[in-house]
Amino acid sequence: MTGYGDLDHLALLDEVAPGWEHGPTAELPDLRAVVQLPTVHPARPGVTTVEELGALGEPVAAGSTGAAPDDLGDILYTSGTTGSPKGVMVTHDAVLRTGYASALTRAFEDGRRILFSLPCYHMFGYVEGLVAAMFVGGAIVPRLAFSAADYFDGIERHRATEILCVPTMTVALLEHPDRAARDLSSVFAVLSGAAPAPVWLWERVRAELGISEITTGYGMTECGGAMTMTLPEDPLERHSATVGRVKRAGVAGLPDHDGDLCHYRTCDPMTGEELPAGTEGELVSSGPTHMLGFWDKPEETAAALRGGRVFSGDLGRVRDDGYLEITGRSKELYKSGGELVMPKEIEELITRHPGVSQAYAVGVADDRWGEVGCLWIVPEPGATVDPDAVLALCREKLARFKVPKHVLVTTAEDLPTTPTGKVQKFRLARRAAEVLG
Known part of the structure; x- marks a missing residue:
């Protein structure tokens, strides 16, 4: 361009x-x-x-290129939520198999029309939008940048049937003042990635946007895209509490897979030792769609790809029903007074507070405690959030070492994000350190 x-x-x-x-x-x-x-x-x-x-x-164009399914097909860069993006080498088969599994899991009808503003040089838009649509003779409606008004324009003009979002985008759609006046009757499905959303958000999506099919997912560029998804018929609580179960993709005969796209287990994030089933730890996976490695980064490849398994850096557990729960990001954990703090627990508590649209907890340096929590808050439109009231709620509901020391208020527009709309918390931590001096 x-x-x-x-x-x-x-x-x-x-x-x-x-x-x-x-x-x-x-x-x-x-x-x-x-x-x-x-x-x-x-x-x-x-x-x-x-x-x-x-x-x-x-x-x-009509001849064979001679490429094999397991040959390198793409070098796709990570979204950069925890640092500099890395080039992930994935095979032809990985991209096609993941796209097929997504169309199957989301129960595509013929001719599905998918609207999104996510860039196609990342896995979300590329695989879950472009490639998945091809399996049912569908179409994509790509947008150059996200705005709620532009999404509404695209739905009305092109009669899109599904939209791809991250939770921050979904909130923007619901809060736009012109939403009720727009013709959104064609759209009935949404795929939301990047982070789980609370039940109340999905209830509003159904009631106010007319969405009847909700799907959430979880994956990494290193794994070939989204590896897990909820089903459109799952209850809202499952969409909120989990990121789905491993997608089915016809890989029967591979060890530990039995038709699943990949296999997940958890390991101790400090030692790498495998943990008992159902135990919370770092999510580790293996499967035919996983990366060959990072382009020109042997040390980073060795750290992330060990024994044929991808170590995600994400914390979670695999439930007895096969659904995954994400509990945090190992690189986002911080220690306050020697105690390990998981930001997600604080964020989930505060986003239930009246007037709070989004909340992000990060660790900042502190002379006494080593690190303390700093909570960034985005108020709902027209609302005012009292930092003292937020801290009082934390003191009431959380252990003392988990209570943030600082509360900072910002806007959704000022949040540092990746091109796919994911919030870069390492930049929020850096910004907090600068603001607090």
């Missing part, structure tokens, strides 16, 4: 690597070619356009 928002990509290339349109430069010695998709700018002379690229492939 020649630009996005206020960014002029061609001007950036001119600044970083002058002469890039003619091939390799001193700054980009490995550059072979640039293909540009004209938007605002006219095509740069000498630079291949998307149409010209398509024409180059026509003579061989």
